[in-house]
Amino acid sequence: MTPDDEVPLTGGFVNDVVRVGDTVRRPPGERAAFVHALLRHLAAHGWPGAPRYLGDDEHGREMLTYVDGHVAAQERQPESVTSDESLRAVAVLVRELHELTAGTELAATAEVVCHNDLSPKNTVYRDTGAGLRPVTFIDWDIAAPGARVHDVAHVCWQYVGLGPSVDDVGEAARRVRVICDAYGLDHRRDLVDTVLWWQERCWRGIEAAAADGDPAMAALRDGGVAEQVRAAHRWTLDHRDALERALG
Numbered sequence: 001m002t003p004d005d006e007v008p009l010t011g012g013f014v015n016d017v018v019r020v021g022d023t024v025r026r027p028p029g030e031r032a033a034f035v036h037a038l039l040r041h042l043a044a045h046g047w048p049g050a051p052r053y054l055g056d057d058e059h060g061r062e063m064l065t066y067v068d069g070h071v072a073a074q075e076r077q078p079e080s081v082t083s084d085e086s087l088r089a090v091a092v093l094v095r096e097l098h099e100l101t102a103g104t105e106l107a108a109t110a111e112v113v114c115h116n117d118l119s120p121k122n123t124v125y126r127d128t129g130a131g132l133r134p135v136t137f138i139d140w141d142i143a144a145p146g147a148r149v150h151d152v153a154h155v156c157w158q159y160v161g162l163g164p165s166v167d168d169v170g171e172a173a174r175r176v177r178v179i180c181d182a183y184g185l186d187h188r189r190d191l192v193d194t195v196l197w198w199q200e201r202c203w204r205g206i207e208a209a210a211a212d213g214d215p216a217m218a219a220l221r222d223g224g225v226a227e228q229v230r231a232a233h234r235w236t237l238d239h240r241d242a243l244e245r246a247l248g
Contacts, residue, residue: 080131163232
């Protein structure tokens with residue numbers, strides 16, 4: 001294999017990711033052993049919502065199956081990506097992930113295994129005949145045991161875009177409910193607080209790691225990402241009542 005065989009894949013903030021034929025090559029994360037076990041478990045159940053782990057290449061990079069389709073990495077997306085139908089399909093995929101991991105050794109004493117970084121940029125969409133719909137989640141580096149509401153709240157934040165760019169708070173709140181209804185989330189009292197927890201955890205984590213000298217996190221901080229997330233946290237806090245009312 002030569003460098004000419006490698007095609008850089010854009011969209012991620014941290015990892016150097018390349019495509020080689022029908023595979024994706026990337027440096028393993030800190031929790032690679034857990035992630036690989038998780039991907040093997042999902043593959044054993046035939047779940048299409050995650051790439052397959054194929055082992056490591058000669059450079060020590062992990063090899064994953066390349067999932068063809070549209071990755072929603074840019075801010076402006078086709079209407080079918082942001083439609084209620086796609087929101088419902090995302091929620092169903094998350095529910096399937098959780099059902100496949102609930103009660104397993106991977107989940108340990110937690111409810112399920114959470115992806116922990118669900119967002120449009122980590123989602124592959126494909127036209128299934130009625131427009132683009134989500135088919136696979138990528139970037140599983142920080143998957144870990146957790147509570148169902150952790151992933152659902154992250155989905156509400158990222159796929160609805162909760163933050164200052166929201167023009168209609170009522171519409172955003174309605175879309176949050178679409179996600180919760182499609183997932184079948186029974187206990188919603190903690191959802192908005194969990195969104196706030198994610199947002200604060202994110203901007204504080206970026207700033208702390210950047211201050212400790214992490215170059216990737218420093219780039220995010222200097223690029224304004226931490227401040228953007230902090231602004232989203234302020235927005236969610238300001239509109240907490242409207243969001244909670246929509247959940248009933």
